[in-house]
Amino acid sequence: MIPLVKVAMPPRELLIPALEEVLYSGMIAEGEHVYRFESEFAEIFHLPVALGTSSGTGALHIALLLAGVNPGDEVVSTSMTAEPTNTVIMQCGATPVFADVDRETGNLDPISVESLISPRTRAIVVVHYAGFPANLTALRRIADQHGIALIEDAAHSLGAKYAGQGIGTVGDYAIFSLQAIKHMTTVDGGILTMRDLDQSAQARKLRWFGMAKGVPRTEVDIQRIGFKYNMSNVSAVIGLAQLKAIQSRINRHIDNGRFFDRAVSAIPGLAVTRIDPECQPSYWLYTLLSEDSDAVERCLAGIGVSASKLHRPNHYHSVFKPMRRPMPGLDTYYRRLTHIPCGWWVTDEDRERIVDALRKG
Numbered sequence: 367m368i369p370l371v372k373v374a375m376p377p378r379e380l381l382i383p384a385l386e387e388v389l390y391s392g393m394i395a396e397g398e399h400v401y402r403f404e405s406e407f408a409e410i411f412h413l414p415v416a417l418g419t420s421s422g423t424g425a426l427h428i429a430l431l432l433a434g435v436n437p438g439d440e441v442v443s444t445s446m447t448a449e450p451t452n453t454v455i456m457q458c459g460a461t462p463v464f465a466d467v468d469r470e471t472g473n474l475d476p477i478s479v480e481s482l483i484s485p486r487t488r489a490i491v492v493v494h495y496a497g498f499p500a501n502l503t504a505l506r507r508i509a510d511q512h513g514i515a516l517i518e519d520a521a522h523s524l525g526a527k528y529a530g531q532g533i534g535t536v537g538d539y540a541i542f543s544l545q546a547i548k549h550m551t552t553v554d555g556g557i558l559t560m561r562d563l564d565q566s567a568q569a570r571k572l573r574w575f576g577m578a579k580g581v582p583r584t585e586v587d588i589q590r591i592g593f594k595y596n597m598s599n600v601s602a603v604i605g606l607a608q609l610k611a612i613q614s615r616i617n618r619h620i621d622n623g624r625f626f627d628r629a630v631s632a633i634p635g636l637a638v639t640r641i642d643p644e645c646q647p648s649y650w651l652y653t654l655l656s657e658d659s660d661a662v663e664r665c666l667a668g669i670g671v672s673a674s675k676l677h678r679p680n681h682y683h684s685v686f687k688p689m690r691r692p693m694p695g696l697d698t699y700y701r702r703l704t705h706i707p708c709g710w711w712v713t714d715e716d717r718e719r720i721v722d723a724l725r726k727g
């Protein structure tokens with residue numbers, strides 16, 4: 367069976383000696399390996415700064431706090447995402463307000479976002495769903511006009527670009543996930559980036575209980591409570607090994623994605639995610655749209671390819687029930703979508719077979 371998602375590990379010969387060295391070095395917690403990983407990550411993905419965290423969720427929590435999200439505030443967000451996008455908003459004591467999504471992309475619809483801004487709105491959280499960039503030009507303008515923060519949850523979109531820029535550089539903050547099945551994994555881990563580098567010291571404190579590293583433990587002063595969200599040297603060593611091949615891995619996602627874009631648009635009854643001119647997706651998942659998503663799943667299961675919906679719109683969960691609102695765009699997108707495998711593990715032959723099967727119906 368060709369899986370929908372797959373864990374990518376660096377070659378054994380590269381990873382195991384490096385891991386062995388760090389594991390027995392006596393320095394397994396946050397240290398030099400983490401700082402080297404952060405600077406290489408920032409360089410490769412053209413980010414002003416990259417802070418390693420224990421998860422993408424932790425990074426997003428810190429981003430919300432830096433954006434000034436406090437209890438009682440509202441954050442305009444999307445329900446068409448993995449749950450952590452919205453559970454962290456609740457953890458801040460704030461309320462996610464679900465804007466509708468574009469029925470052809472699954473990404474936030476700026477018109478709906480703007481209509482939901484209230485005096486209590488502190489931030490907009492945008493997800494580049496499945497690796498397809500959202501309309502950042504419109505969302506940036508809305509955030510600026512209302513004086514609120516734009517936070518990019520780029521967990522699906524490592525390596526994507528928007529208007530020629532690395533994804534994650536238009537928002538005031540952006541996060542990436544290095545969890546098992548994303549483009550790149552450190553087993554668990556995350557990256558936080560931000561435009562205002564003056565906030566990076568505060569971000570570093572928030573990831574470590576509220577304390578500044580390097581200040582003697584007897585003198586350090588916690589002024590604001592932080593969390594245990596730092597990255598370890600062990601994760602960073604995996605990350606450093608991953609970075610050596612990350613661009614070629616992402617390129618393979620993109621090559622497969624473009625192949626499907628061309629081939630699938632010619633198949634009657636199937637549609638592809640709309641890609642606006644500014645957007646260069648990194649195709650974490652490939653999304654087919656059709657009137658019978660179950661039939662697409664069955665068709666591909668028949669040739670040993672797993673295809674399915676991957677996420678549950680968050681407002682279906684009981685905890686988000688009070689935030690349910692009419693979202694006709696989301697209803698249409700979610701009903702029509704089937705994700706198919708598109709990553710580095712999908713070979714030329716696999717993708718031909720997938721398209722053949724879809725053509726035959």
Ligand SMILES: *Cc1c(COP(=O)(O)O)cnc(C)c1O
Pocket residue numbers: 421422423424447448450451493519521522542543544545554555556
């Ligand atoms: C994976 C994911 C996260 C959380 O990342 P973790 O590293 O698993 O904490 C956040 N948002 C989205 C959209 C995700 O898919």
